[in-house]
Amino acid sequence: MPEPAIEHDGPADAAMPPEPADDTVAPDVTVTPEPRENADLLIWMTWPLVSWTMPVLMYVLMLKSGGWEMLLLLPFMILIVPGLALLGLLPRFILRRAGAKTSLSIVSIAMIVNWWSQILLALSHRGLGDSGGIDSILGDAFGIRDGTQASLSGIAIIVAVLSYLAAVVSASMLADAPGRRRMPSWVVAVVMLVVPLLFLGVVKGVAMAGEAQEEAAAAAEAREWDDAQRSLVPLRQDIAENGWTIDCCGMDDDDPRSYENGQKRLASMSVYMSVQMEGVPADLFDEMVDVAAAHDWEVTDTEIPASEPTTDATPAPAPDPTAVPAPLARGQAWTGTLTATDDEERLLTIRVESVAGAADPSSIVSVELRTVPRPAADVVEVLWWERLTEEDERQPPVDGITFRYDEWPSLLRLAV
Numbered sequence: 001m002p003e004p005a006i007e008h009d010g011p012a013d014a015a016m017p018p019e020p021a022d023d024t025v026a027p028d029v030t031v032t033p034e035p036r037e038n039a040d041l042l043i044w045m046t047w048p049l050v051s052w053t054m055p056v057l058m059y060v061l062m063l064k065s066g067g068w069e070m071l072l073l074l075p076f077m078i079l080i081v082p083g084l085a086l087l088g089l090l091p092r093f094i095l096r097r098a099g100a101k102t103s104l105s106i107v108s109i110a111m112i113v114n115w116w117s118q119i120l121l122a123l124s125h126r127g128l129g130d131s132g133g134i135d136s137i138l139g140d141a142f143g144i145r146d147g148t149q150a151s152l153s154g155i156a157i158i159v160a161v162l163s164y165l166a167a168v169v170s171a172s173m174l175a176d177a178p179g180r181r182r183m184p185s186w187v188v189a190v191v192m193l194v195v196p197l198l199f200l201g202v203v204k205g206v207a208m209a210g211e212a213q214e215e216a217a218a219a220a221e222a223r224e225w226d227d228a229q230r231s232l233v234p235l236r237q238d239i240a241e242n243g244w245t246i247d248c249c250g251m252d253d254d255d256p257r258s259y260e261n262g263q264k265r266l267a268s269m270s271v272y273m274s275v276q277m278e279g280v281p282a283d284l285f286d287e288m289v290d291v292a293a294a295h296d297w298e299v300t301d302t303e304i305p306a307s308e309p310t311t312d313a314t315p316a317p318a319p320d321p322t323a324v325p326a327p328l329a330r331g332q333a334w335t336g337t338l339t340a341t342d343d344e345e346r347l348l349t350i351r352v353e354s355v356a357g358a359a360d361p362s363s364i365v366s367v368e369l370r371t372v373p374r375p376a377a378d379v380v381e382v383l384w385w386e387r388l389t390e391e392d393e394r395q396p397p398v399d400g401i402t403f404r405y406d407e408w409p410s411l412l413r414l415a416v
Contacts, residue, residue: 039188043108044092044101050115051088055081058122065136067127088114088164091171104174109191110167114160116195120203121156124149138203146381148210152203217380218387221251221269222411228271228369229408235295236405239288239365240275247399248272249368250384250411253376257347266373268347273408274366281354281363285336288350288365297340297348304336334363345372384415 059077063070073080091107103111126149127134139149236244249270258266277284285304292299334354341347347370355362398409 039185039192040103040105040108043111043188044103047092047103047111048089051092052081052085054088054115054118055084058118061119061122061137062125062127065125065127065134065139067129067134069128091167094168094171104170105188106170106174107167108188110163110170112188112191112195114163114167116199117156117160117163120199121153121160124152124156124203126150126153142203142207143386144203144207145210145214145383147213148206151210152206155202155206213380214382218382218384218411221382224269224371225250225271225411226408228269228371232271232273232367232369233406235291235297236273236367238291238294239367240277240405242402242404243275244273244403244405244407245275245399245401246273246403246409246414248414250414251379251382252370253379253381255370255373255376257370257373258376265376267376267379268373269371270368271370271408272366272368273403274364276355276362276364278362280361281334281336281352284363284365285338285352288336288352289338292338292340292348292350297342299338299340302336302338305334346370384412387412388415 055077059070059073091111092103095103095107123137124139126136126139126146133146135146136144136149136153138144138152139146144152249272251267252270253265253267255266255268257268258264282304289299289302334352336352338350339347340350349366349368349370351366351368353364353366355364392412392415395413398413401409403409
């Protein structure tokens with residue numbers, strides 16, 4: 001028998017539920033496109049260009065103040081440029097491998113700081129020349145001292161390394177993080193503008209700190225200079241009342257006591273004055289030994305020639321009272337040197353040199369005092385000649401002036 005027909009309330013095609021179309025999504029699933037902030041996208045697009053050009057730009061900037069080190073690096077630039085470029089692109093590779101189409105905001109900020117710190121390093125780099133360092137671009141532009149330039153280079157290196165590590169770690173940890181949120185585009189844009197201004201402020205701040213440090217060092221050196229000169233007044237008085245001349249010295253970062261007993265290079269304040277005296281050099285030298293001992297100096301060493309000075313030189317004619325005195329000629333026929341120390345570990349050197357060609361026996365007696373040494377690395381360099389005013393520069397040089405035993409010029413006047 002035929003089966004009875006089954007009745008339906010609706011149309012025949014309503015008996016089976018419709019199959020969902022291929023392009024539909026279950027109601028509980030939402031798809032949000034990855035946000036592409038303009039600033040992050042700009043960083044993402046320019047990243048390869050910056051990474052490849054930054055090593056070249058740094059080398060060109062360093063050439064301005066570069067020395068032998070830049071010449072030595074030149075043959076290896078074909079390897080250095082790709083190596084640094086690929087290293088700079090590493091955070092981008094990590095993001096791209098995770099499927100990112102733009103940079104993360106925190107990574108963008110870290111790379112902005114990194115790029116500017118590299119530029120700061122190039123601008124503050126001091127080259128290595130034959131006779132010392134070569135000022136950096138910032139040193140020439142802002143008059144920044146050598147030590148301050150080195151401080152800026154150190155700051156730039158530290159910031160560059162830390163910002164790069166922050167970019168790599170952030171890219172590795174956040175690339176696959178679900179539901180990550182981005183900063184507003186204006187935040188990254190503001191960082192682009194603020195970072196260079198911040199670095200400029202750092203440069204200015206470090207320069208001002210260096211100037212303040214030099215001012216303090218100049219004041220300390222001036223006090224040490226005057227104290228050392230004052231301590232020599234009694235000794236100089238016993239040698240000669242007048243006629244003392246001076247053409248140096250000041251803070252010296254190559255003290256003769258350096259490297260004794262394995263020590264490092266030392267610095268000390270050097271006070272040097274000389275006077276011409278009549279008398280046989282050997283007799284004057286014996287007097288100097290007695291003078292040093294009378295003022296509580298312990299003579300540690302004496303050096304004298306084995307014979308008396310020669311008299312082969314033709315005696316000079318009688319001086320003309322109206323003539324301008326010529327500079328004294330220092331002969332090498334006889335030279336005696338004594339060194340002495342005191343309880344403060346200061347070093348005294350007295351040298352007696354015969355004057356060649358003089359009508360009567362005469363000698364030049366020089367007295368040099370070196371203060372207690374200190375590590376040369378701890379000494380702040382003071383450029384006294386840069387502290388001269390126009391009025392100072394119009395003054396005559398001190399090497400043409402004679403002083404009493406209790407007179408001496410300032411350190412600033414020595415720079416004239």
